[in-house]
Amino acid sequence: MNAKPPAIRCQNLVKIYEAGGQQVTALNGVDLDIAMGELMMLVGPSGCGKTTLISIIAGILDQTSGGCELFGENLLALRNKDKLLFRAENIGFVFQAYNLLPTLNAAENVSVPLIINGVKRAEAERRAKQILDKVGLGARTKALPAELSGGQQQRVAIARALIHDPRLIVCDEPTSALDHESGQKVMDILKAVALDHQRVLVIVTHDARIFNFADRIAEMDDGHILKVVNSAAKLK
Amino acid sequence: MNHIALKMLMGDKGKYLGIVMGLTFASLIMTQQPAIFVGLMARSYSFISDVGLPDIWVMDPKVQFIDDIKPMQDTELYRVRGISGVEWAMPLYKGMLKARLTDGTFQTCNVIGLDDTTLIGGPAVMLEGKLSDLRRSDGVIVDIDGAKDKLGKAAASPDGKNTPLKIGDSLELNDRRAIIVGIAKVTRTFQSQPVIYTTYSRAKAYAPRERRLLSFVVVKAKPGQNLDELTRRITATTGLAAYTQDGFKQLTYNYFLKNTGIPINFGITIALGFIVGTAIAGQTFYNFTLENLRQFGVLKAMGASNGTLLRMILLQAVLVGSIGYGMGVGIAALFGFLMRHTILAFKMPWQLLLFSGAGISLICIMAALISIMKVIRLEPAIVFKS
Numbered sequence: 001m002n003a004k005p006p007a008i009r010c011q012n013l014v015k016i017y018e019a020g021g022q023q024v025t026a027l028n029g030v031d032l033d034i035a036m037g038e039l040m041m042l043v044g045p046s047g048c049g050k051t052t053l054i055s056i057i058a059g060i061l062d063q064t065s066g067g068c069e070l071f072g073e074n075l076l077a078l079r080n081k082d083k084l085l086f087r088a089e090n091i092g093f094v095f096q097a098y099n100l101l102p103t104l105n106a107a108e109n110v111s112v113p114l115i116i117n118g119v120k121r122a123e124a125e126r127r128a129k130q131i132l133d134k135v136g137l138g139a140r141t142k143a144l145p146a147e148l149s150g151g152q153q154q155r156v157a158i159a160r161a162l163i164h165d166p167r168l169i170v171c172d173e174p175t176s177a178l179d180h181e182s183g184q185k186v187m188d189i190l191k192a193v194a195l196d197h198q199r200v201l202v203i204v205t206h207d208a209r210i211f212n213f214a215d216r217i218a219e220m221d222d223g224h225i226l227k228v229v230n231s232a233a234k235l236k
Numbered sequence: 237m238n239h240i241a242l243k244m245l246m247g248d249k250g251k252y253l254g255i256v257m258g259l260t261f262a263s264l265i266m267t268q269q270p271a272i273f274v275g276l277m278a279r280s281y282s283f284i285s286d287v288g289l290p291d292i293w294v295m296d297p298k299v300q301f302i303d304d305i306k307p308m309q310d311t312e313l314y315r316v317r318g319i320s321g322v323e324w325a326m327p328l329y330k331g332m333l334k335a336r337l338t339d340g341t342f343q344t345c346n347v348i349g350l351d352d353t354t355l356i357g358g359p360a361v362m363l364e365g366k367l368s369d370l371r372r373s374d375g376v377i378v379d380i381d382g383a384k385d386k387l388g389k390a391a392a393s394p395d396g397k398n399t400p401l402k403i404g405d406s407l408e409l410n411d412r413r414a415i416i417v418g419i420a421k422v423t424r425t426f427q428s429q430p431v432i433y434t435t436y437s438r439a440k441a442y443a444p445r446e447r448r449l450l451s452f453v454v455v456k457a458k459p460g461q462n463l464d465e466l467t468r469r470i471t472a473t474t475g476l477a478a479y480t481q482d483g484f485k486q487l488t489y490n491y492f493l494k495n496t497g498i499p500i501n502f503g504i505t506i507a508l509g510f511i512v513g514t515a516i517a518g519q520t521f522y523n524f525t526l527e528n529l530r531q532f533g534v535l536k537a538m539g540a541s542n543g544t545l546l547r548m549i550l551l552q553a554v555l556v557g558s559i560g561y562g563m564g565v566g567i568a569a570l571f572g573f574l575m576r577h578t579i580l581a582f583k584m585p586w587q588l589l590l591f592s593g594a595g596i597s598l599i600c601i602m603a604a605l606i607s608i609m610k611v612i613r614l615e616p617a618i619v620f621k622s
Contacts (some may be wrong), residue, residue, distance in 0.1 A: 081541070084540075086539075093537055103247020104247070108239075116540050
């Protein structure tokens, strides 16, 4: 058992979508604890409920039933305004498609979470340049997303997820659009820069090449967690 | 977040220009066409404005507008002069007469006959000669546009320009000689006919023989006299219609509004401009929001509130609206400036700017509202969909 207190606790989590008059059960009683300082990967086939689970953990989707606590806070019970504030301060996002604003340069993109948190633009961009330097893009702060390679864009996205020093970073397929070398580099940076004992990383991935970066791996299928292992070798 | 909103808007130059151009076009149509309409309608009463001195116009009760002349007997002048509160009352002849030009062709002209003694009602701006020169034998004053164009001496070749009439030249009005003694600047009339000023007695001589030739009695009220009260008194005493200057302008304006197809024609053009502007700008702006929906979803996931996103969209709408409006109004004003010496009627009062401003605001509000609804309903979980 993990001795660290759980940063994330999901209990009997159920999510049912209504689609065209039909009910689709995406999560069917998920129990999962993730400790502070842990890098947890959620793996499994498409449609198994991985993305739904991180959406609920990140507070951008409400569960149908069950409980989900993030750093001791039940997001479902929070008022919308407080939930937004909680998200803005505590969660960073890294997406498969990077989701950088195409008309903002790298530094401006990275500064967005700080600006949402009320930091002045000049200060936000100064800090953005510092963190871009940490992910190896100090020389590309003025570049637009279209002028960067896929790996570089994902590093900008990582810098954006980190700049406001969140306690949770959720990553959705962060390497699936990248070649092997770029993917490994992105994971190296994520683990080196993002992970510390004050932060949790939850990564949804299909990419078996990066399983070895995980502290634990939760294998999902059909809305359930089949097993949680601490080594990629233990996955069948 | 304002900086981000502006960068999102202006980052894609093509789409940004598309929205601005749509609004510019709408603003141009909604300013330029009404400006022509207002200019045209102002011409309907331009003669009343030009004869600025009198407070009250007295006429036959059946008169519907300034060019609808129902002549009265000269004795009506004396009846009006006898009414208390009248400082002075002068006769005014106004009629359409054919002028025979030096080349033998005829041109219908607006002939104005002024009181022989006072010459009240004469043109305010004399470009050549003096108003008092009308007292010279057979003297007439013509307006500059008429002198240059319709009354000008025909060119030797078909492609050549007319030679403008000048002082000393002559023409014939109803087989009587008229000598040009002055050139005046007057506001163009609705029908854009040349305007010829002469004395009242000479105008009566030029006009076809009729028992009644007095078109209007123009009245100056005594100082402190209530004009509405005086018009009522004139009507009650003489049985004639009496209007203040503004009242007579309104009567004329209303006649053209009700009895010509001008308002509906311009109304259709303006409505089309509004619809096309809304379609182009609204659609482009809405598409712009749709294409950025994922970006708005990312901002929402990161903790940006609906209020923040709403302010961003409103800022974008206000910006493109202001630029489009400014450019449209600017082009309309430039158009008016370039056309100032042509026959085109164009008038752009401040009320018109408010009108087109309101139209553009409405387009932007509609486009922004549709976009805002989409963004407010947006689930931030969209960001995890690839």
